[in-house]
Amino acid sequence: MNEILWITGGRIIDPANKRDETGDLYSVDGVLVEQLDDTQKKAATKIDANGLVVAPGLVDIHVHFRDPGQTHKEDIASGSRSAAAGGFTTVVCMPNTSPVCDNAGTIQRIMDKVARESIINIYPTGCLTIGMDGEQLAPTGQLKKAGVVAVTDDGKCVQSNEIMRRAVEYAKMLDLPIMDHCQDASLTQGAVMNEGEWSLRLGLRGWPKAAEDIIVARNVILAELTGAHIHMQHVSSANSVDILRRAIARGISVSGEASPHHIEFTDADLKDYNTVYKMNPPLRTDADKEALIEGLCDGTLACIATDHAPHSPDEKDREFDTAPFGIIGLENSLASSLGTLYHSGRLSLSEVIALMTHKGAELCKLDAGTLSAGADADICLFDPDEEWTVDPKQFFSKSRNCPWEGQTLKGKVKSTFVAGTQVYDGTSISA
Amino acid sequence: MSQSLAWNRKDLIDVEHLSRDEIETIFTAATAFKRAMEADDKKQPYLEGRTVVNLFLEPSTRTRLAFEVAASRLSADTITVTGGASSLTKGETLRDTARNMEALKADMIIMRHSASGAPNYLSKVVDIPVINGGDGSHAHPTQALLDSFTLLEKFGSLEGKRITILGDILFSRVARSNIWCLQKLGAEVTIAGPSTLVPKEFEALGVHVCHDLQEALEDADAVMLLRIQHERQTATHFPSIGEYTSTFGLNKQRAKWLKLGAIIMHPGPINRGVEIDSELADSEQSVVLQQVTNGIVVRMAVLHLCYCAHNGKSIELP
Ligand SMILES: [Zn+2]
Numbered sequence: 001m002n003e004i005l006w007i008t009g010g011r012i013i014d015p016a017n018k019r020d021e022t023g024d025l026y027s028v029d030g031v032l033v034e035q036l037d038d039t040q041k042k043a044a045t046k047i048d049a050n051g052l053v054v055a056p057g058l059v060d061i062h063v064h065f066r067d068p069g070q071t072h073k074e075d076i077a078s079g080s081r082s083a084a085a086g087g088f089t090t091v092v093c094m095p096n097t098s099p100v101c102d103n104a105g106t107i108q109r110i111m112d113k114v115a116r117e118s119i120i121n122i123y124p125t126g127c128l129t130i131g132m133d134g135e136q137l138a139p140t141g142q143l144k145k146a147g148v149v150a151v152t153d154d155g156k157c158v159q160s161n162e163i164m165r166r167a168v169e170y171a172k173m174l175d176l177p178i179m180d181h182c183q184d185a186s187l188t189q190g191a192v193m194n195e196g197e198w199s200l201r202l203g204l205r206g207w208p209k210a211a212e213d214i215i216v217a218r219n220v221i222l223a224e225l226t227g228a229h230i231h232m233q234h235v236s237s238a239n240s241v242d243i244l245r246r247a248i249a250r251g252i253s254v255s256g257e258a259s260p261h262h263i264e265f266t267d268a269d270l271k272d273y274n275t276v277y278k279m280n281p282p283l284r285t286d287a288d289k290e291a292l293i294e295g296l297c298d299g300t301l302a303c304i305a306t307d308h309a310p311h312s313p314d315e316k317d318r319e320f321d322t323a324p325f326g327i328i329g330l331e332n333s334l335a336s337s338l339g340t341l342y343h344s345g346r347l348s349l350s351e352v353i354a355l356m357t358h359k360g361a362e363l364c365k366l367d368a369g370t371l372s373a374g375a376d377a378d379i380c381l382f383d384p385d386e387e388w389t390v391d392p393k394q395f396f397s398k399s400r401n402c403p404w405e406g407q408t409l410k411g412k413v414k415s416t417f418v419a420g421t422q423v424y425d426g427t428s429i430s431a
Numbered sequence: 432m433s434q435s436l437a438w439n440r441k442d443l444i445d446v447e448h449l450s451r452d453e454i455e456t457i458f459t460a461a462t463a464f465k466r467a468m469e470a471d472d473k474k475q476p477y478l479e480g481r482t483v484v485n486l487f488l489e490p491s492t493r494t495r496l497a498f499e500v501a502a503s504r505l506s507a508d509t510i511t512v513t514g515g516a517s518s519l520t521k522g523e524t525l526r527d528t529a530r531n532m533e534a535l536k537a538d539m540i541i542m543r544h545s546a547s548g549a550p551n552y553l554s555k556v557v558d559i560p561v562i563n564g565g566d567g568s569h570a571h572p573t574q575a576l577l578d579s580f581t582l583l584e585k586f587g588s589l590e591g592k593r594i595t596i597l598g599d600i601l602f603s604r605v606a607r608s609n610i611w612c613l614q615k616l617g618a619e620v621t622i623a624g625p626s627t628l629v630p631k632e633f634e635a636l637g638v639h640v641c642h643d644l645q646e647a648l649e650d651a652d653a654v655m656l657l658r659i660q661h662e663r664q665t666a667t668h669f670p671s672i673g674e675y676t677s678t679f680g681l682n683k684q685r686a687k688w689l690k691l692g693a694i695i696m697h698p699g700p701i702n703r704g705v706e707i708d709s710e711l712a713d714s715e716q717s718v719v720l721q722q723v724t725n726g727i728v729v730r731m732a733v734l735h736l737c738y739c740a741h742n743g744k745s746i747e748l749p
Contacts, residue, residue: 200607201636202548202569203607204547272551321548
């Protein structure tokens with residue numbers, strides 16, 4: 001292979017290298033290089049990026065691709081295409097598949113399928129506990145050998161403080177990042193939405209923020225006790241942000257992520273019992289939303305992650321109580337995040353890109369999210385100002401459970417490259 | 432009441448979205464039906480040849496019977512589908528069940544469902560009128576309407592009247608619908624009971640929240656009791672039935688705190704000796720049986736109005 005790529009005239013934004021300038025970007029054989037020589041220039045495929053942002057391929061450390069087990073919702077192939085269309089070149093898959101990823105065999109099966117069917121970089125995670133039952137540690141060492149980049153029981157939360165303590169101690173020994181879905185299950189029995197004025201109005205069982213805050217606080221205490229780093233997934237409450245902020249200030253090794261939906265929607269959006277707003281953790285109040293944005297602005301929350309959670313239309317098309325939790329988000333994540341953070345004037349373009357690239361990559365120790373010379377030529381070209389209307393029917397995901405349906409968003413992915421090969425051209429998957 | 436009849440709704444899902452005019456329209460029709468009933472003119476022709484489906488997916492005897500009687504007083508044929516017998520227990524979705532009812536040429540569906548919002552969903556799935564017979568903890572509009580109708584018979588107007596709703600507010604669709612209905616009609620509403628079942632956040636709905644029984648009863652023109660079902664909701668919201676009764680149960684002694692002439696209401700069925708003393712439940716102050724009778728005429732009014740609105744018929748009253 002001798003493929004040479006020459007992206008000209010774009011606004012190159014590479015937050016990891018503090019670069020934001022108009023210029024050219026080059027790659028040879030899938031790897032970024034500083035310069036091309038004259039022969040290479042003649043042989044290069046030229047891409048005109050005038051008026052576009054040239055960013056590192058986006059990184060999402062929290063997606064559900066439902067493979068194995070529920071491939072009618074999504075699978076590695078469709079998930080990877082959905083990601084590519086959203087500008088993502090690297091994603092981290094959650095282990096709550098069927099069977100769950102609590103053994104090396106399942107990880108191997110996923111890795112094989114990724115090698116065959118994925119058009120982007122997909123990394124698996126392993127469970128913290130066997131069967132995600134929260135009772136017995138999963139074989140973390142074997143999982144690591146099989147290729148997981150982090151451990152989590154996402155979708156569930158280890159309720160026993162003793163098991164959690166041992167799980168993080170053990171994972172730390174193996175230098176594996178620990179992520180946690182923070183939910184005290186005793187406080188959320190039968191709960192389907194945020195507890196507050198709207199749950200009272202709608203007569204839906206309320207899910208108090210305390211269910212999250214208590215576990216975030218527990219994890220802060222365990223991180224301090226063990227010295228391990230614990231990453232809080234999809235933080236949704238103001239209190240959790242505050243607990244994290246104070247912990248980080250005290251030098252405790254914890255971090256958190258926010259999802260595009262928690263910084264855009266609130267529990268008031270559930271007023272018509274539309275199940276597309278049913279998610280875990282639930283949408284909170286305006287004050288929580290504001291605290292999450294503030295957390296992203298001041299660095300308390302390290303990154304944006306979609307929690308892309310596909311469900312088939314007939315599963316969502318039912319009474320609110322019985323519909324599954326979760327929404328998809330990969331194909332609109334950039335545009336909706338730009339809307340709430342950049343077009344609103346809260347953050348610079350470079351800061352938003354940082355939250356969607358190298359910061360998440362660093363948490364999971366992934367070699368991704370930068371445009372450094374020598375790195376894989378994973379690149380996202382987008383127009384930050386182009387408007388488009390979200391139509392989930394056009395999505396590459398197999399699922400349609402997207403609350404942005406019908407919204408006009410600003411920010412359009414024009415091209416996605418993985419290791420120097422174009423996989424998405426702004427309308428179709430080209431890999 | 433002689434204002435024009437304002438009604439354009441195909442469905443009755445909740446009271447929250449009804450205007451005061453709409454509520455009064457229901458009462459105008461209910462009054463006409465009640466007058467006819469008292470004149471022994473029990474059966475009205477307005478739904479003759481029509482089929483009303485009672486889709487009761489959560490057990491209920493009282494409400495189901497009241498709707499069945501109301502529909503038959505309007506000369507409709509009724510089909511009752513209850514939870515256990517329906518194919519929903521075999522995995523059929525609510526959408527499929529409802530579309531089937533429609534294909535069977537049902538003219539209206541009355542639904543009781545354990546999930547809040549299920550009638551909102553159903554009304555989007557089918558073209559025919561959907562009447563909410565109670566959904567989860569969300570709404571029980573006909574119960575609230577009959578409660579206010581009963582109060583209006585007593586007081587003439589609810590403007591400035593103080594009504595206390597006592598008991599399990601958190602899980603009560605009756606309370607939620609009454610809060611909207613009473614306030615729309617000008618009443619001041621206090622909700623009372625243990626703090627675990629009467630959360631402070633309800634104040635956002637404009638009501639006064641109170642955890643002291645005497646304070647809750649003292650100024651009330653009427654007190655609405657709610658059924659306490661300790662086991663149904665959750666065992667963690669209060670210590671025991673005995674504890675509830677000793678703290679919030681209404682007995683003859685405590686009833687003396689009420690204003691002279693204040694009335695006692697209960698949507699039934701009553702747990703005698705739990706939320707209220709047996710003797711008090713049967714006393715002059717109690718309007719429990721009027722509530723049941725009014726439940727028929729209010730539901731006749733609702734069925735009639737929604738049917739007319741959906742089918743573009745002008746509203747006639749006896
Ligand atoms: Zn989760």
